[in-house]
Amino acid sequence: MIYNKGYNDFKNFIVAEDKFDARYLGKCETIMALGNGYMGIRSSMEERYVGEVRDTFVSGTFNKFHDNEVTELPNVADVTGMIIYIDNEKLNLTESKIIDYERTLNLRTGELTRKFTYECINGNRIQMVFNRFVSIIDKHVIGQKITIIPEIKDVEINIQSGINGQVTNFGVQHFAEGEKRLYDNKFLQMMETTTQSKIDFAVNTVHKFSISGKEYEPVSHVYMDRRKIGKDYNLSVKKDDKLCIEKISNIYTSRDKENEGLDIDGLKKVSYEKIKESYTKGYDSLIETSMNGWKAIWDKNDIIIKSQDDFDQLAIRFAIYHLVIMTPAHDNRMSIAAKGLTGEGYKGHTFWDTEVFILPYFIYSNPKIARSLLEYRYNTLPGAHKKAKANGYEGAMFPWESAWLEDGEVTPVWGGADIITGKSTKIWSGFIEQHISADVAFATWQYYQITDDDDFMNRYGYELFMDTAKFWSSRLEYNEQTKEYNIKDVIGPDEYKEHVNNNAFTNYMAYWNIKTAIYYYDKLKEDSPSIYNRLNEKLKLDKVYRLWKNKVDKIYLPKPNKDLIIPQDDEYLKKKIIDLTKYKNQKNVGEIFRDYNLEQVNQIQVSKQADIMALFYLLEDLFGKEIKTANYNYYEPKTLHDSSLSLSTHCVLANDLGDNHKAYNLFSCASRIDLGENMTTSDHGIHAASIGGIWQCVVNGFGGVRMLGGNLRIEPNLPDNWSEVKFPIYWHQDRLMITVTKYKLEIENLSKDNKQIVFINKGKEHILKNKICLNIN
Structure with missing residues (x-):
């Protein structure tokens, strides 16, 4: 290459x-x-x-x-x-x-x-x-x-x-x-x-x-x-x-959409007339039109990185290119597949990858497309209800893998070979990897806080919140001994740990989901009675609200031990510790399965991907730096990054914790999953979540842009070999251009509407009207 x-x-x-x-x-x-x-x-x-x-x-x-x-x-x-x-x-x-x-x-x-x-x-x-x-x-x-x-x-x-x-x-x-x-x-x-x-x-x-x-x-x-x-x-x-x-x-x-209602003869005719038009125009005219479209995309979304290694600039543009070509922006009945539209891997299905790793790019860069992707989740509620009912729960239990709107769960049941038994390995994700319902709620909240799109919330967002919280309240299991609610028999983001109890990520996200639903319930009842009445009639909110209030503060939330380590689940810290050097230095993902089957991996302190770290990234204001540092130092050496989703999360957190060198190395590794020198990693298609993660490394990590509790925080920290990064974002419908160097942070409001924007830097509030420049050091 x-x-x-x-x-x-x-x-x-x-x-x-x-x-x-x-x-x-x-x-x-x-x-x-x-x-x-x-x-x-x-x-x-x-x-x-x-x-x-x-x-x-x-x-x-x-x-x-x-x-x-x-x-x-x-x-x-x-x-x-x-x-x-x-x-x-x-x-x-x-x-x-x-x-x-x-x-x-x-x-x-x-x-x-x-x-x-x-x-x-x-x-x-x-x-x-x-x-x-x-x-x-x-x-x-x-x-x-x-x-x-x-x-x-x-x-x-x-x-x-x-x-x-x-x-x-x-x-x-x-x-x-x-x-x-x-x-x-x-x-x-x-x-x-x-x-x-x-x-x-x-x-x-x-x-x-x-x-x-x-x-x-x-x-x-x-x-x-x-x-x-x-x-x-x-x-x-x-x-x-x-x-x-x-x-x-x-x-x-x-x-x-434009062909709905056409019979097959009508489809023949429409497509035939269009091919005649394209034939008349010819290749050069058609590609000129397409190139102009690409020019408009780059004029709006390009990110400029001044680095000692030009590969960094190519990598972010490669990510933006693939984010564009994989996303069905034209139709809110569709979402992004885990391999985009580039391969047969994962069968074109949509995972949490979209909401957690890809959606932030569109929220900050093209909110209209972000809204369409969330409307897809709203449109799949019938399938989420079907899955919940089939599992004995209420509300919206979103499928781990999603396809057409009414399909419900489409995760395959059987996967690769078990090296010990010689049989196919059962894929449990579709049954017990359930944090996706909270992930959808979080994405909804993140979109609203960044865009201020009340129309979306009134039509779709509040209902998504209430319906997912309704699921969690039915999913909680009361522990008579501890007088707490547990969430048992799940898979967290770390898919090398199956059938665990009280996965920290899942429990905290469920708690957050219900807490936020309570807040919006109270807000709607007070300020928007027509929306409240509509949702109350549809979801029986008054009854569910009482359950939320009764249960939410009794949900078991794993706390740091004496070493400040938060248990990933009830048993993780009790499991065997082995030397993982061989697998940390592997050339291809999953090499641990040449020596162990999944059942054995379940008994080792080894993680596929970010789990506690993903919790710190999404709900970062719940945890202090000391706790984050201790857990990063404990879990990252045990994480093989066998999922492409993992590197970008660790990159952003490493940058937050001041490990500039490690953050940059993780960014480089994430950038090379598809684009790099390994010639076989992409055979089944692009790693779509990692592509979104590359953007997050640059903008949310090194660029320091975050939404915390509804507030815009910009706390940049460039890698040593970068002298400048320049990127656009949208905040509350205003378009901002952010330029970061080693010495300054410059923000310009390109919307020119004279609206004041409040943002936080170094713990201090600043007001942006047209343009502001702050010293970094």
């Missing part, structure tokens, strides 16, 4: 590889993926290779293959693939002499480029350039352009290209084949319908040819096969002439 290819306007905007290696196809398929939130496409090459994963996903189009499996995002028909013959020699980079190979993703423009010189068996040399984009403006459009120049002698070229529905999700075919058709001897169309959810897809593609700038119509014929339609083109190209092939495609579904 090459990280320093860009220069001038593209400096630190280019991700590149300079060598083709068929062993590591998944790396660039994922990190160079293209998308726009509506759809995402892995950047597989046009020609096919063993081991490639050709994935195209459309947000929110879940399907269930069989009753004994869970719903997942289906892999849509591929439009990017081509078979190319040059003088009867099939293009295959594993078998040919390749000169000056390079593939780049331009984060600034959203264009993927691959170029090389290909030496044929007959001695001819062929220059080849492949360009591709997914439009950030027209969410349905995919563009490709292939340029071929023979350098030594004339060539005969054969190209087979079209729509290939012979793709699967790890072998599962989610589509029933529909009509295939060629229009006007030019436009190819294939219809397909998901087998269980009955979503119709229309996939269209068209090719345009030119030689040395003049349009050219090659000899061609159409071919059809099972789940496949394409055209076979034959061309003659003279030495030094430039053959240009444009392939423009689109994807439409009956799930699209």
Whole structure:
């Protein structure tokens, strides 16, 4: 991987590889993926290779293959693939002499480029350039352009290209084949319908040819096969002439809001008319429009880091790029998958990753999108109610893994192999990892405190709070011996500890959830009787409120012991301690499972990821620095960071505690999970939560921006090798630009509305009206 290819306007905007290696196809398929939130496409090459994963996903189009499996995002028909013959020699980079190979993703423009010189068996040399984009403006459009120049002698070229529905999700075919058709001897169309959810897809593609700038119509014929339609083109190209092939495609579904109510014939017609429009515009016009869209995104959201290592600047831009392309901002019936739209890992499901690790970026950078993501959770309340009822509880028990609105829990039951028993390991998260209900409530509160969006709270937010608190009050178990309420048999954020009692994170978050619901109940009853009456009638709040008041102060909250250590759960501190050096220095996550099975890991003081640390991060004002330091020093050496969610949390806390060097190292490790030199970490898709975590390291960590108790606090602490960071945020609907150097903190209100903003720095309140500059030291 090459990280320093860009220069001038593209400096630190280019991700590149300079060598083709068929062993590591998944790396660039994922990190160079293209998308726009509506759809995402892995950047597989046009020609096919063993081991490639050709994935195209459309947000929110879940399907269930069989009753004994869970719903997942289906892999849509591929439009990017081509078979190319040059003088009867099939293009295959594993078998040919390749000169000056390079593939780049331009984060600034959203264009993927691959170029090389290909030496044929007959001695001819062929220059080849492949360009591709997914439009950030027209969410349905995919563009490709292939340029071929023979350098030594004339060539005969054969190209087979079209729509290939012979793709699967790890072998599962989610589509029933529909009509295939060629229009006007030019436009190819294939219809397909998901087998269980009955979503119709229309996939269209068209090719345009030119030689040395003049349009050219090659000899061609159409071919059809099972789940496949394409055209076979034959061309003659003279030495030094430039053959240009444009392939423009689109994807439409009956799930699209604008297509609701259309029957399959209507969908055919709409998508066909649109492909004709795109064909007329052509690749260059379409990508120019998309580039302008990307320019607007970067003008608004770019973060500038002046570092001794340019990789840091590239890393934050890489994070912002992927946050944009993974997020279905167009539809509040959809959320962000744990692998975004870049791979089949986790089946396209949504976890707590969205609310805790990704949502803060949108709250501070694009509150409208943040609101849409929270509205998704509101829209899934029927599924949360269904799960609660099935487990004998009340209220909103949000699924650990969520997909379509009414699905409820979609976590698979069985996972990888147990090295001791040889059987599949049971996945307990869908049954007993329950803190997500409080996580959703926390995200709702965080959004409201930062945006001041009363309309959201009136429509959705208060209800989310009350419904989740209603769940927790039904979930609490009374301990007659201690006269306290416990939460037994759960998994906390540390998934290496199953079936634990009184996980500190879960208990504290449940306590906070109920306490905050009580506050809002009192507030609504006093100030907003119409909202109160509506929710009271819907949720029977008066009855639930009495339970909250009776139970909340009796919830067991683990307290620091004599060494100031808060027990992660009732048994963690009693478990065996082993030397974890081997696993702390591992090259790949999960190497501990080469020596132990999960049952054995459960009996060791070892953590997968931040647990107590996550509690300190979310509810940081409940704990003093001395307690945080003691627990960080105890738990971090026992944490393997086998979850990509872990590094960013530890980074921010290390920075808070004054360990500048460790914080920066953790940021660097988080930045390299996908973007770094390890060529296999991203095979199943991007680590979406870690991508959001990178932004949090920069803005919430080194930039020092936090919301504490509804107040804005800005307490920056730059790494030693950074001289400046500059980033935008929104606070109460005003747009602020924050610049931090070693010596000063400068904040400018770009909204120019003369509204006073109060913020805290070094424990002192300051008032920002237009611009303020404070000395840091």
